[in-house]
Amino acid sequence: MSESHSRPAPAWTLAALVVIGLWIDQHVPGWGQHAVDVVVWAALLFWMARSSRDTRTMLMVCVGWATAGEVFLSLVWGLYDYRLPGIPLFVPPAHALVLLLGPWLIEVYRLPRGLLLFIGVTNLLYASYSFTLALRGKRPRLLL
Numbered sequence: 400m401s402e403s404h405s406r407p408a409p410a411w412t413l414a415a416l417v418v419i420g421l422w423i424d425q426h427v428p429g430w431g432q433h434a435v436d437v438v439v440w441a442a443l444l445f446w447m448a449r450s451s452r453d454t455r456t457m458l459m460v461c462v463g464w465a466t467a468g469e470v471f472l473s474l475v476w477g478l479y480d481y482r483l484p485g486i487p488l489f490v491p492p493a494h495a496l497v498l499l500l501g502p503w504l505i506e507v508y509r510l511p512r513g514l515l516l517f518i519g520v521t522n523l524l525y526a527s528y529s530f531t532l533a534l535r536g537k538r539p540r541l542l543l
Contacts, residue, residue, distance in 0.1 A: 410503035413496050416442055420489060425482065432487055439489035443496060458495045465494035478533070 420435040427434070443462075447455045469486045472478045481487060 410500055413499055417493055417496060420493065424487065424489070432483065432489070436488040439492050439496065443492040446496075446499065458498065461495040461498050462491045465491040 416439065420439055423431045424435050443458065447458055450458070466486075469490055473480060473486055481490075
């Protein structure tokens with residue numbers, strides 16, 4: 400496939416899908432979550448079909464990693480839970496859709512490498528601090 404196919408969707412489409420999907424999941428009882436499940440998976444598969452092989456591989460790994468993370472953090476560790484029991488089926492593929500926003504954000508914001516490194520280190524330090532609080536059972540709700 401040509402390089403033009405490596406970006407499967409406009410960023411605004413991905414962002415709108417995630418925002419609208421989360422709103423429907425929270426505010427439409429009964430069928431809302433099921434509708435979001437179907438639409439998010441269909442969107443991911445649609446965009447994967449139009450992506451380069453490398454992008455498809457990256458998205459499949461992301462869905463697998465997100466699924467494992469959701470199972471461990473939510474179901475095993477109990478760090479958080481969802482409105483309904485279990486993990487909504489749209490959550491892992493939604494992680495992959497958010498990942499697709501990365502190339503667009505890089506083009507739009509072109510942040511200096513030093514700033515990106517600072518942001519990454521800050522996030523790592525915060526995650527480590529938060530993890531130690533969670534292990535000691537002293538994690539305030541504000542830090543969730």
